[in-house]
Amino acid sequence: MPEPILQVRDLVKRYDQVVAVDHLSLDVNEGEIFGLLGPNGAGKTTTIRIIMDIFKADEGHVSVLGRDPGKASGLIGYLPEERGLYTKRKVLDCLVYLARLKGMSKPDAIASAGRWLKTLGLAEWAQRRVQDLSRGMQQKIQFIASCVHNPKLLVLDEPFQGLDPVNVEVIRNLMQQLRQNGTTLVLSAHEMNRVEELCDRIAIINHGQRVLYGHLREIQEQYGSNIIRLQTPAELGELEGVTKVERRNQEYLLQIGNTDPQMILAQLVSRGVQIDFFETGSAPLEQIFINVVTGGQQHV
Amino acid sequence: MSKVWVIAKTEYVTNIRRTGFIIMTLLIPFLVLLFLLIKNLGGAAIGNYFESQFSGSDKPIGVVDGFGAFSPILPEYADYVLYPDEETAIKEIEAGKVASVMSFPADYLQSGRVRILASDTTMGAMTRLDSDRTKAFIIAHVLHGKLDEATLARVQSPFIPEVIEVDLPDQDGGPSSEGQMVARFMLPYIFSIFLVTAVFSSSGELLQSVSEEKTNRVIELILSSVSPRTLLTGKIIGMGALGLTQILIWLVSIWLLSAGAKKFTGAVLPIISRPETYVLIIVYFLLGYIFYAVLMGVAGAIGTSHQEANQISAIFTMMAMTPYFLAGIILQNPNATIVRVVSFIPFTSATTMLMRVGLGKVPVVDVIVSILILVISIPLLLWAGAKVFRMGLLVYGKRPSMAVIWKAIKSS
Numbered sequence: 039m040p041e042p043i044l045q046v047r048d049l050v051k052r053y054d055q056v057v058a059v060d061h062l063s064l065d066v067n068e069g070e071i072f073g074l075l076g077p078n079g080a081g082k083t084t085t086i087r088i089i090m091d092i093f094k095a096d097e098g099h100v101s102v103l104g105r106d107p108g109k110a111s112g113l114i115g116y117l118p119e120e121r122g123l124y125t126k127r128k129v130l131d132c133l134v135y136l137a138r139l140k141g142m143s144k145p146d147a148i149a150s151a152g153r154w155l156k157t158l159g160l161a162e163w164a165q166r167r168v169q170d171l172s173r174g175m176q177q178k179i180q181f182i183a184s185c186v187h188n189p190k191l192l193v194l195d196e197p198f199q200g201l202d203p204v205n206v207e208v209i210r211n212l213m214q215q216l217r218q219n220g221t222t223l224v225l226s227a228h229e230m231n232r233v234e235e236l237c238d239r240i241a242i243i244n245h246g247q248r249v250l251y252g253h254l255r256e257i258q259e260q261y262g263s264n265i266i267r268l269q270t271p272a273e274l275g276e277l278e279g280v281t282k283v284e285r286r287n288q289e290y291l292l293q294i295g296n297t298d299p300q301m302i303l304a305q306l307v308s309r310g311v312q313i314d315f316f317e318t319g320s321a322p323l324e325q326i327f328i329n330v331v332t333g334g335q336q337h338v
Numbered sequence: 339m340s341k342v343w344v345i346a347k348t349e350y351v352t353n354i355r356r357t358g359f360i361i362m363t364l365l366i367p368f369l370v371l372l373f374l375l376i377k378n379l380g381g382a383a384i385g386n387y388f389e390s391q392f393s394g395s396d397k398p399i400g401v402v403d404g405f406g407a408f409s410p411i412l413p414e415y416a417d418y419v420l421y422p423d424e425e426t427a428i429k430e431i432e433a434g435k436v437a438s439v440m441s442f443p444a445d446y447l448q449s450g451r452v453r454i455l456a457s458d459t460t461m462g463a464m465t466r467l468d469s470d471r472t473k474a475f476i477i478a479h480v481l482h483g484k485l486d487e488a489t490l491a492r493v494q495s496p497f498i499p500e501v502i503e504v505d506l507p508d509q510d511g512g513p514s515s516e517g518q519m520v521a522r523f524m525l526p527y528i529f530s531i532f533l534v535t536a537v538f539s540s541s542g543e544l545l546q547s548v549s550e551e552k553t554n555r556v557i558e559l560i561l562s563s564v565s566p567r568t569l570l571t572g573k574i575i576g577m578g579a580l581g582l583t584q585i586l587i588w589l590v591s592i593w594l595l596s597a598g599a600k601k602f603t604g605a606v607l608p609i610i611s612r613p614e615t616y617v618l619i620i621v622y623f624l625l626g627y628i629f630y631a632v633l634m635g636v637a638g639a640i641g642t643s644h645q646e647a648n649q650i651s652a653i654f655t656m657m658a659m660t661p662y663f664l665a666g667i668i669l670q671n672p673n674a675t676i677v678r679v680v681s682f683i684p685f686t687s688a689t690t691m692l693m694r695v696g697l698g699k700v701p702v703v704d705v706i707v708s709i710l711i712l713v714i715s716i717p718l719l720l721w722a723g724a725k726v727f728r729m730g731l732l733v734y735g736k737r738p739s740m741a742v743i744w745k746a747i748k749s750s
Contacts, residue, residue: 090562108565116562122555127352138344139563183559 041104043068043191043222044089049098051084051246058084060246061098066191066224066239071217073237073254074226077331081246082226083119086195089224090116102191112141115189119196119226121180125169129155129179132168133186140187147186154182158208174205181209185216192216193224198232210236230324240323242330249330258320261329266292266299267322268306269315277305284325288314291325341564345572350579353543362539363584366532367591374599399467400427400439400455405446407479415475424455431457438467447480470495527669530696532588533619534661534689540581541630542651544573548638548727549647557731566728574631578624585623589616618695618705625712626688630658632716632723639730640738660686661693672697673704681708684715722747 042065051059059081066072076082087093089100091107102110124132130151137147155161158178163171168179177200185192194213198206206229213223213236227233233240234254242250250257268290274283279297283290294302299318306313353359398419403409411420419436421427427439438456446452454467466472474494481490551557560569593616633654641647660680667674672694681690687708694700729746730738738746 087558091565092558092561111563114562116559118555118558118562120555120558122551122557122559124551124556125554135344135348136559136563139341139560141341 040068042066043103044072044224045099045101046085046089047099049085049088049100050096051081051088051093052096057246059088059095062243062246062248063098064241064248064251066222068222069217069220070238071213071223071225071236073233073240074224074243075228075230075233075240075327076243080243082243083195084246085243086116086193086224086226089193090114112187113190115140115184115187115192117181117184117192117194117197119199121177123168123176123180123183126167128165129160129168129171130164133179133183136183137186140189142187150186150188151182154186158182158212173200174202177201177205178208181212185221189221191222191224193226195226196228197225198227198229206232230322230327234323242327244331250326254323255320257326258323261321261326264294264296264299265319265321266290266294266302267315267317267319268292268313270306270311270313272311274306274311275309277302291321341568342572342575345564345569346576346579349547349573349576353547353577353580354583359539359543359580359584362535363587366529366588367595369528370592370595374595397435397437399472400430400436402427402439402441404444405442406444407482408442412478412482415478418475424453427455431455440467440472527665527697529588529592530693531662533585533623533692533696534658536581536584536588537623537626537630537689537692538655538658540577540584540627541634543580544577544631545634545638545647545651546644547573547577548635549641549644552639552641552731553643561731566731567724570632570635570724570727573635574628577631578627581623581627582620585620589619615695619692621709622688622692622695625709625716626658626692628716629684629688629712629719630654632719636723636726636730639727640743654685657685658689661690664690665693668693668697673701678704682711684711684719687712 044066046062046064049059049062050057062081062085064074074082074085084093088095089102089107091111100107103113107114124135127135130148133151133154134144134147137150138144142150152161152164155164158181160175160178163175168176171179181197184194197209197213201209210232213225217223225233225237237254239253240250240257241248269288270290271288274285274290277283277292279294279301280292281295282293285291292302303313303316398417401408401411401418401420402422402424403420409420411418419430421430421439424439424441427436427441430436431439438454441453441455443449443451443453454464456464456467477494478490481493485493551560564572634651637651637654638647641650661668664677664680668677668690671677677690677694680686681694681704691700691705691708694704725746726743729742
């Protein structure tokens with residue numbers, strides 16, 4: 039197996055009394071989309087800032103492509119949670135400047151920024167000031183700023199935050215495109231459905247510790263491949279073969295172990311329960327996330 | 339290292355187009371040109387204007403002649419009016435026709451005493467009575483008919499100074515009336531103020547630039563690409579080059595204008611007569627700029643908004659402004675003890691020295707000591723400043739306390 043593109047080993051970061059990151063370890067493999075998940079304040083952004091060499095770790099070690107993070111800055115792209123651009127500069131100037139700070143030559147930076155602006159349909163805005171652009175356009179520019187220098191590893195901290203559905207689609211497609219072109223992505227997000235669509239592997243961290251880590255599919259299977267989601271206005275009552283029931287309003291999540299889902303359906307039909315929706319599958323990530331973070335489940 | 343240049347160049351190019359910078363830069367050549375025009379068109383008018391500003395009233399001076407030598411007043415002294423007695427003179431003062439009256443008693447020759455009747459006893463009015471003109475007036479009347487014209491003229495005005503700058507033989511000072519002396523002195527003073535302002539404005543640009551990156555959150559993206567030290571160094575170089583451009587434009591324009599003026603009109607520009615002054619101005623500008631730039635960079639990093647950053651920087655600006663507060667003393671005696679002491683304190687040294695150097699000769703010892711003090715203190719400040727800069731940049735919303743700042747300085 040090839041060397042992971044990003045290695046995080048036993049990372050510790052403390053602020054005064056608070057331990058923000060607590061002996062965190064994880065690997066990100068080349069070419070994958072890795073989801074770094076966790077509730078607010080779990081230590082995601084701190085971990086990312088250490089990977090970006092903005093903060094220094096108190097203990098532990100990070101390596102990007104086998105180098106110290108400070109020495110690999112040209113190979114990493116970053117979309118920070120705190121968005122910001124030079125609002126008074128022209129779009130192209132701003133992008134070229136940021137690309138050059140990543141070590142790109144001026145002609146390469148101009149060419150690359152031009153290509154990206156064209157890809158996102160913003161070519162005619164290149165000579166306008168950033169502040170003249172709409173919010174949606176600025177968000178696209180911000181995304182370009184993170185990958186204009188063609189990084190090997192792109193870290194996206196809440197890339198969908200504050201985007202309208204159209205722009206979410208745009209960014210999602212871009213991410214898949216980048217991945218096809220060989221870029222490795224680390225994605226921190228709260229939109230679990232997006233993470234499910236995009237990520238190959240994930241880590242969930244809570245209170246600075248890793249509480250779940252591995253291939254998304256395997257995790258979902260571990261949490262029950264045989265899951266039934268059903269919607270009904272009625273009370274369910276006891277059902278044979280169901281090991282666990284979770285209820286949210288009219289939606290139920292049933293864990294059924296090795297029982298045949300058809301048998302459950304048959305029981306419901308025979309009782310004359312009104313069923314609006316019935317689906318079999320693996321556990322939704324959102325459910326796993328909530329379980330893990332609220333302590334509903336132990337470490338895996 | 340190349341990233342430092344990218345940052346420096348970008349800061350330079352972005353800021354050199356700013357309207358404020360362009361206006362400020364063109365102001366000095368414009369003022370100099372204006373001065374030359376006025377001087378050339380109106381001769382000594384500008385000097386006389388300054389003199390009148392200092393001497394107050396231009397009303398005639400009254401004379402009461404108890405002594406006998408002043409009746410009648412000689413025709414060339416039309417600005418002196420004779421009154422028969424003090425009562426009449428007082429009425430004229432009350433009517434506002436004369437500013438003051440000199441009353442010569444019968445025993446004037448023995449006692450030398452003159453009674454002054456005046457409504458205005460401020461220093462300006464008294465200075466006018468004590469002027470060369472009044473002395474010449476008295477001498478002319480007392481010695482009238484007793485001396486030949488030439489001797490009388492010498493007694494009245496024993497020497498007319500002709501100032502020659504010995505260390506710069508091709509530039510003569512020309513005859514210097516009292517009025518011209520004032521002008522000689524105002525223009526360097528204004529120029530000195532501009533020099534100090536240039537230090538403020540360049541380091542102020544740096545403050546704006548840092549604070550802007552912090553406020554619009556672009557700083558996080560920047561710090562993922564370059565270290566805080568690289569960022570601060572790049573900015574200091576960029577803004578320093580900007581300030582240096584400004585000063586060089588001033589110096590070159592002054593040099594060109596004064597050379598041109600001398601060639602075409604013979605007018606001499608009373609700024610910077612010694613070539614070493616040009617060098618010293620650049621040295622003190624650079625040292626002072628770097629010193630304040632680091633302080634401003636730190637202020638920009640720890641302030642959570644433009645406004646707060648400006649408040650913090652105001653503390654440093656107050657220190658740098660010390661020469662303004664001491665302007666009265668510096669003008670009268672650029673080498674006074676308090677001025678020298680202030681020149682040796684790093685926080686006030688560069689700006690004070692810029693002002694002193696702009697005004698005239700400064701002892702070599704002062705120049706050497708002040709430069710040494712700055713050269714030693716700047717690396718120390720840079721070392722501590724870069725740490726606080728790094729710590730301050732990513733703290734949003736809350737200004738770090740002195741304890742936190744001190745901790746950052748101590749950390750390796």
